[in-house]
Amino acid sequence: MKKKITKYRKRIDALLAQPSEATDWELVLQEHLTQIRFSQHERLIHLIVTVTFALLTVIALSAYCITQYLPLLLLVVFLMILLLPYIGHYYTLENEVQKMYGQYDSILKKML
Secondary structure, eight states: HHHHHHHHHHHHHHHHHHHHOOOOOOOOHHHHHHHHHHHHHHHHHHHHHHHHHHHHHHHHHHHHHHHHHHHHHHHHHHHHHHHHHHHHHHHHHHHHHHHHHHHHHHHHHHHO
C-alpha cells in the first residue's frame, strides 16, 4: 500500500507541476477523491490495528510488572517487534493522505 499511495501522489504532483492543455480537471478531481477515500479507509484500518497492538503491549507489560512472569516479558518483546513497523506504516499513510488533501486544494485551484 505504501508504494501504491506514494506512486499515485507523485503522479498527481507531476500532473500539477506540468499540466497539459487537454487535462480534464473534473475527471482528475473525481479520481483523486476516490483515491483519498481508499487511502482514508486503509488509514483507519491501520489505526485500529496499531492501537490494538499498543493496548495489548501495555496490558502485557502491566501484567508482567505485577506478576514478574517471564513469558509475559517475551510476549511484550514480541508485541513491540510487531508494533514498531505498524507505527511506521501508519505514519506513512497519515502523511501521504495529508499531502493528498493539499493536492486536492491545488486541483480545485486549477479548475477555477
